[in-house]
Amino acid sequence: MSAPPSDEIRRDDLASKGRRAYLKREYIENIEVRKYLKNNPFNKTFISVIKSLKVKEDNSLYVFCFSYAKIQSPTYQNFLRSLTDDNVSKVYIRGFNSSLSRAVGLTPETELRPGLHKVGIVLNNTDGLGVLLTNKTEEEILSKFREYEEFDYAKPGNTPMKTLDLKMPVELVDNGRRIKLTENYVVCEEGKHVTENASKILKHLKIKMFGYVFIPMCLWTASTGQTEYYHIRGSKSE
Numbered sequence: 001m002s003a004p005p006s007d008e009i010r011r012d013d014l015a016s017k018g019r020r021a022y023l024k025r026e027y028i029e030n031i032e033v034r035k036y037l038k039n040n041p042f043n044k045t046f047i048s049v050i051k052s053l054k055v056k057e058d059n060s061l062y063v064f065c066f067s068y069a070k071i072q073s074p075t076y077q078n079f080l081r082s083l084t085d086d087n088v089s090k091v092y093i094r095g096f097n098s099s100l101s102r103a104v105g106l107t108p109e110t111e112l113r114p115g116l117h118k119v120g121i122v123l124n125n126t127d128g129l130g131v132l133l134t135n136k137t138e139e140e141i142l143s144k145f146r147e148y149e150e151f152d153y154a155k156p157g158n159t160p161m162k163t164l165d166l167k168m169p170v171e172l173v174d175n176g177r178r179i180k181l182t183e184n185y186v187v188c189e190e191g192k193h194v195t196e197n198a199s200k201i202l203k204h205l206k207i208k209m210f211g212y213v214f215i216p217m218c219l220w221t222a223s224t225g226q227t228e229y230y231h232i233r234g235s236k237s238e
Contacts, residue, residue: 062134062141075150089132113225151208153207154188154198154209160190162190162209165186187202216230
């Protein structure tokens with residue numbers, strides 16, 4: 001009996017190595033998840049709540065964007081508390097990274113509840129997300145989100161709400177030096193990222209050009225296992 005061609009041997013060897021590498025990565029990821037949950041009991045509670053969530057018609061898991069920069073703001077903190085004033089809803093805003101998304105589940109085989117892996121994918125691919133577990137209706141939650149809007153100075157990289165064009169004559173003070181503009185100067189433009197220099201000018205002029213809002217990302221309903229996505233504040237994507 002003739003020996004198999006060397007090319008086939010190499011292919012089998014590569015396939016075997018690939019399987020071993022995959023199993024090794026999976027093993028390491030599982031260890032990371034266990035360590036993560038051990039060190040983050042807050043998120044362990046989140047997972048236990050999902051597992052024990054009673055399926056009712058309006059039970060839902062809602063994933064929304066928020067700004068970490070406003071965590072210390074009294075207005076922001078009060079709004080977060082108002083989301084859970086019914087003593088039923090729960091808000092989770094800390095520690096959502098790739099480890100937690102894998103714990104929630106990234107595939108139908110690993111998800112905690114039917115359809116929940118789609119939420120895990122959103123958590124895994126997007127930074128700065130919070131999660132709201134609630135039995136309130138979708139309309140109630142979206143209406144509540146629209147109540148929050150807070151303005152702050154635009155930081156480098158932020159997108160300003162409008163264009164600011166300084167008309168001469170304008171006098172600015174930079175490190176004790178007075179600077180007079182001899183021609184019109186566009187500090188920032190709507191739709192374009194704010195530069196570091198523009199950020200300093202806006203703060204000097206005490207002009208707040210960046211608004212913080214809650215942006216809905218997706219909605220998972222426990223009774224159906226369906227996940228719906230949003231692309232604009234409260235508007236569902238097709």
